[in-house]
Structure formats: structure tokens, C-alpha cells
Amino acid sequence: VKRRSFLHAGAAATTAATLALGDGPAARAQTAGALAPWPFEIFDVHVHAGLVWFSPVETLIAEMDRAGVRYGALTQFFGQYDNEYLFQIVRRFPGRFSIIVHLDGTRPDAPQTLKAYADRGATGVRLNPTVRSPGSDPLAIWKAAAQYGMSLSVLGGPPASLATDEFAQLIQTIPQTPIVLEHQAGDYNIGESSAGYSSDYASLDDVKKAFALARFPNVYVMIGGLAEFTKPALPTTRPLPFAQPISPVIDMAYDAFGPSRMMWGSDFPASARREGYVNSLREAMDYLSTKPVQERALIFGGTGRTVFPIKSA
Amino acid sequence: MRGIVDAQAYTSDVWSTPIESLVGEMARAGVERAVLVQRASEVDNDYQFQAVRRYPGRFANVVAVSYDRPDAPATLAALAGRGASGVRIPASVRSPGSDPLAIWKAAADANLSISCYGKPSDFYGDDFAQLVQTIPHAAIALEHAGGAVGGNAPLDDLKKVYALARFPNVYVKIGPLSEFDRRLTPVVEPFPFALPVPPVLDLVYDAFGAHRMMWGSGYPPVAGMEGYRNSLGYTMDQLMSKSADDRAWIFGRTAAAVFPVRP
Numbered sequence: 001v002k003r004r005s006f007l008h009a010g011a012a013a014t015t016a017a018t019l020a021l022g023d024g025p026a027a028r029a030q031t032a033g034a035l036a037p038w039p040f041e042i043f044d045v046h047v048h049a050g051l052v053w054f055s056p057v058e059t060l061i062a063e064m065d066r067a068g069v070r071y072g073a074l075t076q077f078f079g080q081y082d083n084e085y086l087f088q089i090v091r092r093f094p095g096r097f098s099i100i101v102h103l104d105g106t107r108p109d110a111p112q113t114l115k116a117y118a119d120r121g122a123t124g125v126r127l128n129p130t131v132r133s134p135g136s137d138p139l140a141i142w143k144a145a146a147q148y149g150m151s152l153s154v155l156g157g158p159p160a161s162l163a164t165d166e167f168a169q170l171i172q173t174i175p176q177t178p179i180v181l182e183h184q185a186g187d188y189n190i191g192e193s194s195a196g197y198s199s200d201y202a203s204l205d206d207v208k209k210a211f212a213l214a215r216f217p218n219v220y221v222m223i224g225g226l227a228e229f230t231k232p233a234l235p236t237t238r239p240l241p242f243a244q245p246i247s248p249v250i251d252m253a254y255d256a257f258g259p260s261r262m263m264w265g266s267d268f269p270a271s272a273r274r275e276g277y278v279n280s281l282r283e284a285m286d287y288l289s290t291k292p293v294q295e296r297a298l299i300f301g302g303t304g305r306t307v308f309p310i311k312s313a
Numbered sequence: 314m315r316g317i318v319d320a321q322a323y324t325s326d327v328w329s330t331p332i333e334s335l336v337g338e339m340a341r342a343g344v345e346r347a348v349l350v351q352r353a354s355e356v357d358n359d360y361q362f363q364a365v366r367r368y369p370g371r372f373a374n375v376v377a378v379s380y381d382r383p384d385a386p387a388t389l390a391a392l393a394g395r396g397a398s399g400v401r402i403p404a405s406v407r408s409p410g411s412d413p414l415a416i417w418k419a420a421a422d423a424n425l426s427i428s429c430y431g432k433p434s435d436f437y438g439d440d441f442a443q444l445v446q447t448i449p450h451a452a453i454a455l456e457h458a459g460g461a462v463g464g465n466a467p468l469d470d471l472k473k474v475y476a477l478a479r480f481p482n483v484y485v486k487i488g489p490l491s492e493f494d495r496r497l498t499p500v501v502e503p504f505p506f507a508l509p510v511p512p513v514l515d516l517v518y519d520a521f522g523a524h525r526m527m528w529g530s531g532y533p534p535v536a537g538m539e540g541y542r543n544s545l546g547y548t549m550d551q552l553m554s555k556s557a558d559d560r561a562w563i564f565g566r567t568a569a570a571v572f573p574v575r576p
Contacts, residue, residue, distance in 0.1 A: 052505045053496060055338075055540040062337045063330075079498035104499070192329070192534055232328070235379070236355045241327045272536035276330040 035068045035278060040297035042281070044072035045222055045304035046153075046182065046265025047097075049089060050080065055269045057089045063268055063277035071301075073265075073308040075153060076102035076126055087120060098308045100124035100153050105131035111144035118148035121311040124180075129156040129167050139173055146174040151307045153222075155182040159202045162186060163209035171216045178307045180220045180263070184249050185210035187229045191273030201229060207249055211256040220261045220307060221253045223299075225271055225280030226287065240283070241275070250287055259295035263304035316561065317545070319347035320486050320568035321428075321456060321529020324364055328352065330533045332364040336371075338532060338541035345565075346370075348529070348572040350428050350456075351377035351401050358392060365396070373572040375399035375428050378416075380406045386419030393423035396575045399454075404431030404441055414447055421451035426571045428486070429453050433460040433470035436477065445480045452571045454484040454527065457492055458513050466493035466511035475520035484571055485517045487563070488531045489544035490551070496539075504547070505539070514551050523559035527568040 044064065049057045054077060064072065074086045074097045083101040090097055099122040103113055110133065114125060125145050133140035145152055156162060162185050171179055182188075187202040213219045231243040240246075253262055264284055268277045275283065281300075288296055319339065324332045329352070339347060349361050349372050358376045365372045376397045378388045385408065389400055400420045407413035420427050435441065436459055445453060459474035461467070477483045493513045494506040517526055530544045539547060545564075552560055 050540075052502050052543065053500060053539055055536060056341075056542065058341060059338060059536075059540070063334065066331075066333060079496070080500040082500070082502070191537065232354065234354045236325070236328060236352070236357065238327055238357070269533075269536035269540065272330055272334075272533035275328055276325075276334070276533065278331065279327060 035066070035282060038068050038285075038300070039293055041071065041301045042067075042069045043263075043301040043305040044069050044266050044268075044281075045180070045263045045308060046075050046224070046267050047072045048075055048077050048267075048269060049085065050077065051085055053077065053080070057093070060268060061093070063266075067266075067278045067281050069266075069281065071096060071305065071310065073098045073100050073124065073304065075100040075124075075265075078102065078126070078128075078155075083117065083122070090121065094312060095310060098123045098310045100126050100151075100308060102126045105141040106134060108134050110141045114141065114144050114150070115148050118150055122150065123308045123311060124151040124153050126153040126155070129154050129162060129170070139170060142170060142174055146177040151178040151180065153180045153182055153308075155186065155188075157186060158200070159184075159186045159206040159210035162213065163206065168213065168216070171213065171219060175216070175218055178218055178220055180222050180307060181210065181213065182222045182265075183224055183267070184229050184253065185213070185221060187247075187249055188224075189228055189274070190270070191227065192232075201231065201247070204247070204249070204252070207252060211252055214256040214261070219257075220263060220303065221257050222263050222265050223250055223253055223284060224265055224267050225275050226250075226283045227271070227274035227280070228267070246287070250284070254288075254291075259291065259298040260303055262299045263307065264300045265304070314343075314549075314560065314564065315345070316565040316569075317342075317344045317346075318527075318565040318568040319344050319530045319532070319545075320454070320527040320572065321350050321488060322347045322532045323350055323352050323534075324361065325352060325355065326360045328355075330536070332367065335532060336368065338530075338536075342542045342545050344530075344545065346372065346569070346574060348373045348375055348398070348428075348568055350375045350529075353377075353401075353403075353430070358397075362395060369576070370574055373398040373568075373574045375401050375426075375572060377401045380416055381409060383409055386415050389416065389419050389425070390423050393425050397425060398572045398575050399426040399428050401428045401430070404429050404435035414444060417444060417448055417451075421448035426452040426454065428456055428572075430456040431460060433467055433474050436460060437470065437473035442477065442480070445477065445483055449480070449482055452482055452484055454486050454571060456486045456488075456529075457531075458487050458517055459485060461493040461513055464491060464493065464495040466513050468511060468513070468516070471513060471516060475516055478520040478525070483521075484525045484527065484567065485521050486527050486529045487514055487517055487548065488529050489535045489539055490547050491535065491538035492531070506547070510551060514548070518552075518555070518559075523555065523562040524567060526563050527571065528564050529568070
């Protein structure tokens with residue numbers, strides 16, 4: 001595992017806006033508000049919107065616009081089986097979002113429900129890796145996703161929960177279907193509550209075991225902002241608000257999957273409990289600034305857009 | 314409803330969301346002003362002062378300092394001179410040196426209101442009651458309904474906290490329902506929380522009354538829960554049986570009085 005001083009790398013790769021304005025408080029205010037245009041198109045593979053929970057799409061779009069992000073995959077949040085709002089959003093903002101639906105995969109009619117969503121333009125489905133269908137084929141819902149040309153967005157527990165023989169067998173059952181391991185394969189801290197910080201970070205050994213799923217060519221990994229897997233500094237530090245050293249999880253993902261199987265997602269609005277939308281993008285972008293621009297274009301756009309293509313609703 | 318003031322919002326240049334995000338959420342929810350409360354792990358108040366200057370008349374400024382430093386009272390006095398309206402102090406903080414209450418007295422001397430967070434047990438002991446009486450003219454607002462966080466409502470402990478209503482300088486901030494109730498899974502619409510909602514809001518109202526009660530969104534952490542708009546809407550719905558005048562205090566006037574927007 002490569003370790004390096006992220007502070008150094010980040011300082012060398014500070015965004016053009018900061019360079020132009022210097023590094024004083026005014027520059028911080030400017031860059032916190034809006035980012036300069038990126039050298040490639042950005043596709044955010046993991047955004048949420050909702051009416052009774054999280055925020056309506058207007059909130060999301062304001063954040064995306066400030067961050068210079070045009071496209072994204074609306075990912076239904078766990079427990080919300082009603083996906084109608086996501087389809088409404090796609091109708092209101094055509095060409096901007098793809099849809100990753102969520103449903104109760106344990107219902108007998110889940111495969112038919114999924115087909116109906118696929119027919120309406122959903123490009124992915126979000127499942128917990130332990131979900132099994134009732135009836136004769138426990139993998140019926142997974143095979144249905146494959147049959148209807150949908151990609152899978154997967155989040156279970158911590159990384160160790162993915163590093164199982166059972167999940168490896170499932171993956172091989174649908175070898176043509178992209179399976180995206182969300183949130184660094186589960187190395188995911190939910191962030192700041194009003195009481196303080198949640199403190200569950202996975203061990204790097206467990207992350208490595210989960211990333212070994214990269215041996216299957218249909219497995220991808222989603223990375224988020226650094227705060228998903230790195231502890232904040234207390235008190236807050238600048239320019240990077242993290243305790244050193246930065247956890248090398250992004251390097252590990254890159255080494256295991258490579259840029260064509262790696263995709264960035266903001267996790268907004270959940271990420272507002274951590275570093276927020278703009279910082280989530282800027283920090284991940286700075287961290288990977290030494291990679292060739294073609295690779296960054298894949299990680300921050302091309303890979304996600306290929307796996308979760310935008311369709312007309 | 315006009316005149317809504319959000320008594321508990323956060324912003325940062327390097328963490329959570331910039332001030333533009335909050336301004337957008339306030340506009341969409343019809344909230345006129347907000348109290349910017351410094352993040353718990355932050356002691357650099359520059360960005361918050363910038364935000365206040367950029368949106369004149371919109372924000373009150375509740376700062377924080379390094380409480381373990383001997384010069385914290387002097388730093389706080391200087392921040393008050395720059396226009397802070399309040400200071401955020403954890404309930405358990407005591408100053409180094411000869412006077413453990415030095416920072417609390419410095420806040421009172423500088424005419425700053427105190428936004429105070431802690432566990433219920435930090436509030437309901439004799440120690441905190443004595444502290445409150447030491448600075449009888451300083452408003453002390455207990456955040457998160459006195460320690461209702463994480464979707465739990467420790468009602469017995471909270472009732473003990475609310476006995477602090479006997480001191481007229483104690484106020485309570487009420488926040489989003491997600492602080493003391495949990496979302497059902499699968500999601501239930503239009504109201505996603507478990508029923509019955511724990512009676513935290515009624516307990517606060519009965520003890521303190523509307524004039525010592527103020528709603529705060531808890532944004533941006535609440536963005537990862539019911540969101541800004543629902544933080545206001547769900548909480549207001551819970552209080553619809555109160556008079557319009559009471560609601561005007563809870564959702565605006567109390568916060569405006571305790572944490573005034575200063576030039």
C-alpha cells in the first residue's frame with residue numbers, strides 16, 4: 001500500500017481559482033462558493049433526493065452547479081421503495097440524471113417490478129449484497145437486473161461483509177453485469193451528528209480483502225470524498241481538515257481496480273454531514289491530481305456514465 | 314409565516330457546506346435570518362465573520378475559542394468587539410487557572426449570549442445550576458433540546474434538564490425531529506418518523522414557554538437526515554396546536570432577541 005503526504009500533493013494541485021486569488025480568507029470564501037470549470041465532464045454517480053427525507057432536487061442542483069458538475073446518477077436511499085420522485089426529476093431535468101432505483105428485493109414480484117422500472121428508463125438498482133429472492137431461485141432478483149440490462153449499486157455493512165465466498169459466487173453468476181461497490185466497498189463513516197463524530201472506520205486489511213473482488217472484471221468501486229474514510233482533524237485544520245496521515249484507500253482502489261473501474265460520487269446530501277458537496281469533489285480531485293487527465297476523466301465522469309447511462313424518461 | 318429565524322445553523326469553508334448552501338436552503342424554506350453557530354471542532358471564526366459581512370442583516374454570529382487556553386477570555390472579548398452575538402461553549406467546559414468559570418463570566422461581561430451543548434447529565438447536575446446562577450444576566454440556550462441527539466429521547470433525563478427553567482436566563486433550542494425520533498424503514502409518507510413522536514417539544518414548551526424556546530434547523534448535518542425544509546416543516550407541524558403568537562416566538566422572535574443580528 002502506497003502512503004504519501006496528501007498535504008503535499010494537495011498543495012501542489014490546488015485549484016486554479018485558489019491560485020488566482022492567493023490563499024487568504026477571501027480566496028477561501030471564493031473557492032468554497034464555486035469551483036472553476038473542470039478540464040473534463042463530471043458525472044457524480046451517487047446523489048440522493050427526496051421529499052419526505054433528505055432534500056428536494058433543487059437543493060442538489062444548486063450544489064452541483066456550484067461544483068461545476070453537470071451530470072449524476074440519482075441513487076434511491078435505503079428503505080425508500082417508492083421511486084416516483086426520481087422519475088419526476090428526470091422528466092423535469094431531461095438529460096441530466098440517470099436513475100438507480102431501490103426496491104424490496106425479497107418480494108416475490110420484485111423481478112417484475114424491476115422490469116417495469118427498466119422499461120421506464122432506470123439504469124441501475126441498489127441492493128444490499130445479502131438480499132435473496134423467495135421461491136426456487138434465491139438469486140432471481142440479481143439475475144433479473146442482469147436480464148434487464150441494469151447495473152447494480154451495492155452497499156452492505158463494512159468491507160468485511162463483502163469479502164465472502166457467497167458474494168464472490170453471486171458476482172460470477174451475472175458476469176456481464178456491472179456491480180459497483182459503493183463507498184470504498186463499505187469503508188464509510190456516516191459523519192458528523194449534532195453530538196459529534198461517528199467513529200466507525202474499517203481496517204485497511206478488511207478494505208484490501210473487499211477490493212480483492214477486483215479479480216472479477218464486472219466489479220467496480222465507487223469512491224467518495226476523503227471524509228468517508230479519513231478522520232477529521234480536531235480542531236479543524238486548513239487547507240485540509242483531516243488528521244494525518246490520510247487513509248490510503250483511494251490509492252488502494254486505484255491499484256486494485258484502475259480508473260476504468262473506479263467512479264467518484266458525492267453522496268450528497270448525506271455528505272453534508274461530512275465535508276459537503278464541493279469539498280467532496282475538490283479533495284478527491286486534488287488527491288488524484290498526479291494521475292493523467294484521461295484517467296481522471298474516467299474516475300470523475302467516464303466510468304460512471306458508462307455504467308449508469310442517462311436515458312430519456 | 315413571516316419572520317422565521319433559524320437559531321442553529323453551521324457553515325465552513327473546509328467542512329460541510331459554504332454559506333451559499335445555507336442561503337439557498339433558507340430561501341427555499343422561507344427562512345429570513347439565521348444564527349451561525351460555530352462548529353464544535355472549529356476555533357477559527359474568520360469564515361463565519363466573512364459570511365456575516367457578505368449577507369448584511371441576515372446572520373447572527375456565535376463564535377468559539379480554544380477553551381483550554383488561558384487567553385480564551387481575552388480572545389472572546391475581542392470577538393465580541395468584532396460583532397459576535399454569542400459564543401458556543403460546551404456545558405462541561407471550565408477554564409484553566411484560578412477561576413474555572415472565567416470563560417463563562419467573560420461571555421457575560423461581553424454581553425454575549427451562550428449557546429451551550431452537552432449531554433443531559435452535563436446540564437441537570439448542581440454544578441451547572443450554580444454556573445447558571447453565577448451569570449444571571451447572560452442568556453444560556455441549551456442546544457438540541459438539552460441533549461436529545463441521535464434519534465433518542467432520554468425523557469427522564471430531559472425532564473431533569475428542563476427543571477433549569479426555574480432560572481430565567483435559561484433557554485432551549487429545539488431542532489429537527491430526527492434528533493429525538495427515528496425514521497421508519499421502509500419509508501412511510503407523508504410523515505416518515507416513528508409514532509408516537511416522543512413528547513420532547515411539549516415538555517420544553519410546558520417548562521419554558523414559547524418566549525424561551527427557539528427552533529434551529531441543525532443544517533447542514535440535518536441535510537443527511539430529513540433535510541432543511543422538513544426540519545422546519547415537521548417541527549412546525551408538531552406545534553400547530555400552539556397559538557400563532559407562540560409559534561412566532563418559537564420560530565423567530567426568541568432567537569432574534571437572544572442572538573441579535575449585529576452590524
